[in-house]
Amino acid sequence: MSRIRFNGKFKGLRLVCAAGALMTAFPATGQEGSLRGTVGDTYMDSTLRAGRGMEAAETPRTQYRPTSAGALPDSADEDGTLFPGTGSLTAEDPFPPLDRPASTRGSATAAENENRAEEAAAPSQEAEPAEQLDDLATGTARVGTIDATEGIRPLPLRTNERVEPIEGRARRTPEDDPYAPLGLRIGTFTVVPTLEQGLTWTTNADSSPGGEEALLSETTLRLNAVSGWSRHRAVLNGYGTYRKSVSGDDVSEFEGGADAALELDLRGDLSARAALAYAARRESASSPVAIAGVVRQPLRHTIDGSLGVEKAVGKLRLRVTGEVSRNQYGDARLDNGDTLSQSDRNSTLALVRLRGGYELSPALIPFLEVEAGRRFYDEERDSAGYARSATRLGARAGLSLDISEKLSGEVSAGWVAEDFEDDRLDTVSGLALAAALNWSPMRGTNVRLDGSTTVEGSTDAGDSGSLLYSGTLRLERQMRSNLTGDVALGAAWRDYSGGGHDLILSGEASLTWWLNRYAGLTGRARHERQKSNLPGRDYEATSIFMGMTLQR
Known part of the structure; x- marks a missing residue:
């Protein structure tokens, strides 16, 4: 047993020695x-x-x-x-x-x-x-x-990038007015047709002192065309409205018109303007020359034309314009079935306007204007024996405005007179006012002011006629992209040469809700009232329209 133990100890000693030798050869540096x-x-x-x-x-x-x-x-x-x-x-x-x-x-x-x-x-x-x-x-x-970007490898490129279309079409951007009409391209013009169809209920079908209630079918077609020329510009407008009674007072009438304007840039300091307009409508029962006891008032045709040339000499603006206005009347139909000729009311007015302005700035140009002309009647004397041809004279001062897209147009005031050949007729004269202003205070809002002075003739014996001052203030607002509104206020003052006067006030509001770019629902309400110091001329009329508007 002792021998076995010795041998075991000897073996253990040998293992210790071997470990020491290894430690000597390879020091335990891991600890040190x-x-x-x-x-x-x-x-x-x-x-x-x-x-x-x-x-x-x-x-x-x-x-x-x-x-x-x-x-x-x-x-x-x-x-x-x-x-x-x-x-x-x-x-x-x-x-x-x-x-x-x-x-x-x-x-x-x-x-x-x-x-x-x-x-x-x-x-x-x-x-x-x-x-x-x-x-x-x-x-x-x-x-x-x-921050040490030199040693950073770039990320691999994506292999699933979106491929652009072959046509190379740019990405579409939202439209400013998605419900605006696209129009039809006809030659170099863009034509926008509009059709309005609906029913109108009115308390006074013919706007007369004794008018009756009626329900009317009303159809209106409008055409607007604008040229796409780079240097010159042309605008064409036309409309036609037909009203027919569905119930109530018997009404069947048509009115319409068309106008065209052309602006030519001849040279840098020379330009030309031309305009032509035509309108046809039946004489209103509230007209100062309305005929009593007739089934239907006569149809009135009006043709206006003008041609002018403007030249810039330094800061001076010189313009000469020739104008022609033609009024022609159809026959009136009496209650007994006979017709009454209105040919003695047909006349033509020809005149020349001279204007001189000074450019204070490109936005403000004050001016002075004078006019002279002659009114010719087709018949030398009317049915009452009066020679109504007259000489026309006038002068006015005004201001022309052109403030970018915010405000443009002109206003003027002066004096106008027509002196008749017949000494028994007094001269018709008075203050002449005119305005044509467009104001856009903000995007989607337009305000327009129109005013005019018109010399009206007469067929009454000894009556020279009257001066009619009329003005309209209109506000158009795009409340939403598919909802537009329109409010208009009108006033007119008629001054008779014999001392009488008429006051006409009107108000109108309309809304159009566009279902899409081509169709919309339209509602409109209007009220008109006339007060006069002459007997039998007062009346009121209220109307409501509901229908649909189609455009292209």
């Missing part, structure tokens, strides 16, 4: 060495496989410098090492720190470590490339910081 840095593959191959300890450890290593700031702590112990008790490594240390050469290991101070940390925070141009630093790692590649 610093933990700083990483153990490279090169060192492991040279030491563990080839059995080279001190010789491989003494091979100079490339100095390690961290890529980003803050990789090393700011504090160190008194001997300048990162970990206490590791600053006394000698040259026999098989694992020298990789952040300094082998020749200086063991003698680094805290100041040197601090300097190295600052150099690592701000790499110089002499810093080793990232590829060389990776060789010192244990197979893990160091990733650069966000």
Whole structure:
């Protein structure tokens, strides 16, 4: 038993000796060495496989410098090492720190470590490339910081990018007015047709002092055309309205008209304007020359034409315009079935206007205008024996405005007179007012003011006629993209040469709700009232319209 025990002890002693020899050949540097840095593959191959300890450890290593700031702590112990008790490594240390050469290991101070940390925070141009630093790692590649963009590889491009269409069509943008009509392209003009159909209920079908209630079918067709020329401009407008009684007072009438305007830019300082208009409507029962005891008032045709040339001489604006206005009346139908001719009321007015203005600024041009002309009646004397042909004279002062797209138009005031050939007729004269202003205070809102002065003739014996002052203020508002509104206020004053007068007031409001770009529902209400100091001329009329509007 003792022999067996001895042999066991002997074997244990041999194992201890062998372990000591191995420890002598390979010192336990893992417990003594610093933990700083990483153990490279090169060192492991040279030491563990080839059995080279001190010789491989003494091979100079490339100095390690961290890529980003803050990789090393700011504090160190008194001997300048990162970990206490590791600053006394000698040259026999098989694992020298990789952040300094082998020749200086063991003698680094805290100041040197601090300097190295600052150099690592701000790499110089002499810093080793990232590829060389990776060789010192244990197979893990160091990733650069966000601000160190040189070492960052770009992301691969997407392979599923959207392919643009072959046509190269740009992306569509939302329309400013998605319910605006597109129009029809006819030659160089864009034509917008509009059809309005509905029912109108009115308390006074013919706007007469004794008018009756009626339900009318009302159809209106409008055409508007604008040229697409680059230098000149042309505008064409036309409308027609037909009313027919469905119940109540018997009404069957038509009214319509058309007008055209042409602006020509002949040269930089010379331009020309031409206009032509036609209107046909039945004489109103409230007209001062209305015929009593008739089934139907006569139809009145009006033709207006003008041609003018304007020239700029420095800041002066000179214009000459010729105008012609023609009034022609049809026959009136009496209650007994006979007809009454109105040919003695047919007349033609021809006159010339001269205007001179001075440009205070491109937006403000005050002007003075004079006119002279002659009114010719087709028949030398009317049915009462009066020679009504007359000489027309007038003068006015005004202001022309053109403030970008906000305000444009002109206003004027002056005096007008018509002196008849027949001495028994007094001269018709008075204040002449005119206005045509467009104002857009904000997008989608338009305000228009129209005013005029008209010399009206008469067929009564000894009556020279009257002056009619009329004005309309209209507000148009696009409340929503598919909802538009319109409000209009009108006033007229008729001054008879014999001392009488009429006051006509009117108001109208309408709404259109567009179902789409081509169709909408329209509602309209109107009230009109006339007061006169002459007997039998007062009346009131209220009407309501409901229908549908179609446009293209």
